[in-house]
Amino acid sequence: MLRPVSLFFALAALSVATSCGDGGQTSQNRASAPPLTLEEQGRKAFAACAICHSVKDPGAPGYTTMVGPSLFRVAGAPAGHVSSYNYSNAMRESGLIWDDATLDAFIENPQMIVPRSRMAFAGEKNAERRAAIIAYLKTLE
Template identity: 55%
Template sequence: MPSFRRTAFAAASLLSACGREAARDEPMTPEQRGRAAFAECAVCHSKEDPESDGYVKLVGPSLFAIYGARSAHIADYDYSAAMREANLVWDDATLDAFIENPQKVVPRTRMSYVGMADAEKRAALIAYLKTLK
């Protein structure tokens, strides 16, 4: 049998061995779409606990457990005065508005990100942020 067919056969038996159906395209959950959208944030934001071993500091504060936290809650991160004085709680409404247009919600924030225009993508991203804890 030609080798591509052998490979396909091997792959198919592997998949059925795991009890999964070979060619079913399941739609992504909001969390999965949010994880993909997080790529736009990941250049500047870690999702790891800043207290954990091996935490790598990036330009922005960690977004670990950001949902429900107060703005500027990480003690040893050097926030801008604007963020320190913003006095927000990061919930659905504040995260959505901030991700859409950071400068509008926290004028003079140091977060140099233009914003995410797609409302559905923001909702998925927020669903993903909720899982970081």
């Protein structure tokens, strides 16, 4: 009595499997679309930073200070680069210039590079994601 029913399910499963195959084909086609640039990947990864950091010009009308300073034009700037932001003494006195190496080290482990920094972020441990974020930061001119 149960047999025709299980045959039905077997056929249903088979047709699902077949349509999944088609789905795979489609996503393969989609994968051949141009991949995201490093900067675009960084813009996405920056979501983890955007909860605390604006990327807007702090001098522009309507700018509101978030938990952290704006990262507008941070690449190449000295630590504590937003004059209206109340940095920790640790950050202000670090003497760092934000180049590729210092940004990479800070994003990987903020407390290691600037002990007692107020940036409450454990660090981005993935080197590729850090490189993408830094590439994105350099576009903020």
